[in-house]
Amino acid sequence: MVLKLYGNAVSPCTHRVALVLNEKEVPFEFHSIEFAKIEHKSPSYLEKQPFGQVPYIEDDDGFILYESRAIALYIATKYPDQGTKGLVPTDPKANALFHQAVYVEVTHFDDPAAKVTFEKNVKPKYFKGPVDEAYIEKLSNTLDAKLSVYDKILEKQKYLAGEELTLADLYHLPYGVQLAPIGIKNLVEKPNVSRWFKELEERKSWLDVKKTFNIQ
């Protein structure tokens, strides 16, 4: 039985899981959850993902898991010897720095990036709500400040957790690629950040995600 990924083609969290499945060369079947039909809030969906969020996976033995980073960690740990290696370091200190980098991504990058892309792209398109420009500016300023710190970190080392690529770097792609198109240019303008992000964007695993989900 092949791994099943339940998510949505427009969901960056779904892209995050697909990206790691590609990196680890783990085949999967994508099952689309229809947001328009509010399928993610149906009783049968909530049995699998009680917060009504996408994505979740059903592993080849029926194991259900949600939270894209928990799924990614599980996959990378389950298949250490195939696909890209070293995405989760095993040396205790390197592993700690990996988790440090992931929590940095979640709280300093993902939080403002997800909120600003929602406000700018999702809210007007799907919820017909008024766009709060002051909020967008506040979030843009936050991202600018955070990515300035990233630039200092990436001046001294190649990737966020050290000299090797880890999942922590890859996690930035799904929301990261949405920022420049809405005028938030830090990822392409700050010298070390842009060097780092450009390399991530060119990875085959990400190009395949773009193809699979028709991301522009």
Place this chain on the structure above:
Amino acid sequence: MVLKLYTYYNSINGKRVAITLHEKNVPFELHNVDVFTGEHKVSTFLEKQPFGQVPYLDDDGFILYESRAISLYIATKYADQGNQGLIPTEPKANALFHQAVYSEVTNIEDPAYKAVVEKLFKKPVPGLVPDEEFFKKLITGLDGKLDVYEKILSKQKYLIGNEVTLADLYHIPYLSLLPAAGCHSVDSRPNVARWFKDITSRKSWQAVKDGIKSTSTY
């Protein structure tokens, strides 16, 4: 060399690490960082924690920040001492642990922490007035998520099963401040209240709730 925890002694995130240190019986020195005078923004601090936040850990020269990364490091390094099973090692149980922690950060901490900051940390600062509308919006969001916790905790004792893990304990430092902020979302849900009473009665929280203290002299 004894672990050094650099944090404001009453910091929410510092207490998260201190809970773990107590659970694992790991002695540590508290090095107080005076956030009210901006000690966390000076260049010597930023060299260690470039985002200018507390806490960070100095383990014999190894510097680590992000309270959940520090807690994970401590619980793993000192696996054989103190309370056991705080991070399950079996692959699926470990995956469910990380599922619960990432869910906590985005679903619970995000609204609850911001609500507490809005209501409690702005009040004493001249010129800063708590935004009641924003606070109410955050609590509405939090309530929806705690309804899910209520369901989960009606079937099992703790968030990932019937054994306590760090995924449960991580909630304590900020959820414990909700009543003072005028929010009873935890107490008003029977299973959530039961769970929260259980985890806050542990020695580790009792040791740090009124402020983190060194457990080793220097």
